[in-house]
Amino acid sequence: MKCVRNGKTDLNKKTMNKLTFLALSSALFLMVSSCGDEKKTDKTLKEETAPSIKPVDPNKLRIAYYYSDSLREGFTFYKIEDGRITKKGEALQNQMISLERAIQELGARYEQYMREETATPAEVQKLENEANRKREQYASLQSNQGAALEKETSETLTALSKKIEAAGKKYCEKYGIDMLLIHGSGGQINFINEKMNVTQSFIDFLNAEQAKMEADMGEKSK
Secondary structure, eight states: OHHHHHHHHHHHHHHHHHHHHHHHHHHHHHHHHHHHHHHHHHHHSOOOOOOOOOOOOTTTOOEEEEEHHHHHHHOHHHHHHHHHHHHHHHHHHHHHHHHHHHHHHHHHHHHHHHHHTOSOHHHHHHHHHHHHHHHHHHHHIIIIIHHHHHHHHHHHHHHHHHHHHHHHHHHHHHHTOSEEEEEOTTSSOSOOOGGGBOHHHHHHHHHHHHHHHHHHHHHHHO
16 A cells, blocks of 8 residues: 555656646746747837938039029020919009009098088999999909919919929939029028129020920920
């Protein structure tokens, strides 16, 4: 009987040892698997790419500038668009001035009628109706045509800026210019050497580019 109990005791010890071994093996396996997952996760992350920036040799750097105000007079397309918008603005302003005068005249006449009491009720009513109609016309011009002209002006200036910007890039690429600056009143450049002034050359380039664009558009429309 003692031998049997000893045998059971030995069996229990062996079983416990096996269970302990299995538990340790499982824990070790989980740790290894976890490390493996971390490595896989790390591999999926994109590595940071350093920017490719080449140092500029100041002895070879070519900088030029143009006067922005000169483009208004020299760039033909700019002059055409500026003249068109200006003409529209002047016409609108003249209309509004004419309406203002008419409203003032109607107001003066109304005051005269009231002061002298020389108008019939029908004449006074007619005068009031005319004054109200003129006021409505004035408000309509200001809110509708004025807003439309402001929008057109903004869109035209944006289109011109993009046209000049695109041409400036081509100009620099053609003549090997590294930096093309815009110089003008109220700008950030206080002084720049006149030897770097390419205003006339850039204006000639802009006009040539505009002529090419118009010719291409004409060919495409045929």
